[in-house]
Amino acid sequence: MSTFSRFLRKSAAKAEDQTHLLKILKAVSTHDSKVEAMKNLQFKDWESARKQAATIKNHVLENLPGFLEQFEKCITERGAEVLWAGNGIEAQNYFLEICRRHHVRKVIKSKSMTTEEISLNETIESAGMQVWESDLGELIVQLAGEKPYHIVTPAMHKNTAEIAELFHDKLGVPITESAEELTMAARTYLRDAYVTADIGVTGANFLIAREGAVVLTENEGNARLTMSCPPVHVVIAGIEKILPSMDSLPLFLPLLATSGTGQQITCYNTIIRGPRRNGEVDGPQKLYIILLDNGRSDLYRKERFRESLRCIRCGACLNACPVYRTIGGHTYQTTYQGPIGSVITPHLKPMGEWQHLSYASSLCAACTSVCPVKIDLHTLLLENRWEACANHQTGMLWRFGLKFWAFFFSKRSRLNFFRRIGRIKLPIIRPFLPHGLRKRVPQIPAKTFSTLWKEYEQS
């Protein structure tokens, strides 16, 4: 089955799943009101803040090679080792080499979409090591054997009862209705992993060029623990995560928190400037930073799409998207879901196979209106469609159908002719139309506006 057919099938199933729809609606509506409230509460002018953030990110993109080199130089001077991975396989190989060098058996991880992108967990397990997800949402989906449902809240699709059942099955935790008890169970379960892991792996929310730093933002404390306890720390970050300097953080940290979770600022924002320094009593002895390209520089070269690299992975576009709210995260079958995922995936992976995601949108532009770095998401979806069409990847039916359509709709006399045939044919073919289409094609009236107008004029 093609990727598109799978998507069509899964999305149709989810669209009819009432339980799922209600779950998502509930999660999203509480979230929505929090986010809106915080925008007005915290920022004097949210629009100005967005514009400022977009300007800074644009500046970064225009000077990305220089900033990347500056970051590498500064953080290397402070004892970190920077590695450049052209693609996911290279990143995996670097990681495995680091694990060999440090005799790693146990890996503790904090939430990172980049590690999902390169299938790090599968790599670790195939190499005979053990990996623990420390973020509660990620732990839940790991135990369930599922992929993350949402880039910020990975277990959004699971209710308390389902999580209780899961924890009971996998961790032996007594069934409970209390979110607190379940969270404490996860805390206890992971304590041992934190203190005995040989290596801690995180992503990065931002890479600071001028001062050479990695910034991580979280609420639970699992990332802090991952960076504090094990003797080795590995950061895997996309090359687009750069910010020019630390003085961008007073804007970006609250911006990310507001858009992502409706918080003023997240609970823990940590700035890592290297491995343990002389005189510091603990912390990892080694810090490795794997800079991941994996199609980003290709996306960068397409000038029109470059702005999608401004993304700070806040998840706001997912929450705003009525399609995402209907079909949920798993249906996309990609690491990055929702509008941003639909924009970038056909460039990071083959367009022919993934362009259907760009079509799974009504172009309502809700995503564009909420993006804190002002990415013109809905227009980029349209541009993806143009590219797919130019590459002749939109499928025979569409190409032929639209040529047919253009022929009849570019001249009135042809349109009139088509309508005459259509009105005769439609009642005949209607019962044979697929159910979806049959429902959607309304009754065609006897007279067009043209005809009614003529009659009106004569009267």
Place this chain on the structure above:
Amino acid sequence: MNTFKSKIALFIPCLVDQVYPEIGMAMVRFLRYFGYEVTYDPRQTCCGQPAFNAGHRNEARKVARTYIRVFEDAEIIVSPSGSCTAMVRNYYPVLFHNDQVCETARALGSRVLEFSEFVHRENLTESISGKFPAVIGFHNSCHSYRELGIRELPFQILKKIDGLELRQPPGEPVCCGFGGLFSAKYSAIAAAMAKTRLSSFTELGVDYVISNDPGCIMHMRQEAIDRNITVQILHLTEFLMKAMQIT
């Protein structure tokens, strides 16, 4: 009031022409009621949006060229569709970038108005009055709201009708799921979106859902029929005919 020397050129979207001509006639009657002379050029077919949004710009251009030929000399063009207006105003310059008709296409942008924009431009809102005791909700189409920036205009118009109780779902307007060919390609998703949007109105107890986009209207009406939801879905112009008792 009536600032135009020439007649108002009617821009009748293909959906209205072929499926809901009564929406077009409602707009005609409204304009005549306010003393405007209107004209309709039967050569018009479609603005080209379906092909454009499907990524097929060549086909869109073919159809849009006809549109440009039909309307290039019109002083003022009025349409009962936010999405079609947005196509001409916002996207014709993109579609015809580097084309010989680029300037003509671009110039059309300021001369084509969506219905409520026209009402506002001509200060007609003040003169609207009527009585219609009903509970209604207004579905502002995504293109009207986000592409044209129409936020308050339809509400200002509706406020002039006595007896109306307006009930709106909280927050920003949410897409009904039409999206042109999107609803054909992904009909299950589109249907679920229509259901969600309609429910957000019906759970407030509205009798009518009024909208300013024939595409949204068609999509929601089909969903209402399919699921036996008894709510009347009308275009703003149709609603005004009823409320103002214009025949």
Place this chain on the structure above:
Amino acid sequence: MSSRDKTLNRLRQSVQVGKSERSVIIPDSELYTDFPVSTADLLNLFSERLRQLHGELILAEDMSAAADNLYETIYEFPPNSCLAHAPGILEEMAKLKPAIAGRLADNTMLAADSPAFARITAGITNADYLVARSGSIILSAATAGGRRLSVLPPVHIVLAYISQLVPSLDTALEGLPESSYITIITGPSRTSDIEKKLVLGAHGPKRLVVILIKNSA
């Protein structure tokens, strides 16, 4: 050609959109509402925010009162389960209330292996800054006795002076200490991953206590 060179070359070969000016950084006072100005404002806002976040704030009139507050806070924990690294403040407190020293584990624990460290109930640290607007505490591995002390134990106690309050993050970031690790702590650890229900103490400390000393005249 290495991956590094390939990536950098690909980026460099692309047509630049245009060399934009480095944008001027807008100060927090212009970006955000609630920007505190006076010392009283700083304290009020910090208190309000910290409490909203379910942090605990204890205001001490002077060092002696603060010492009593600290003793009362740690008394309920088993002896030797509290570990402190708060040079300056702690020495003064210990002089004023010698009983404090008796409740603390030996300093060598700071460098203990993590399984041993995990037995600590409360970590006591200084702070580098207190940020009024967000109710945050900024500390570094250099100031706070390493990385683990403020995150692994379930209770984190911060000892700070009111004079360490700054209005907003931008002021604090200008004067960061030299350290491999700096963290901005805003309330006790939390999660809403289970049906958006707020739970405190997910992995980091469940209790965050700030003992704030009014500076002596």
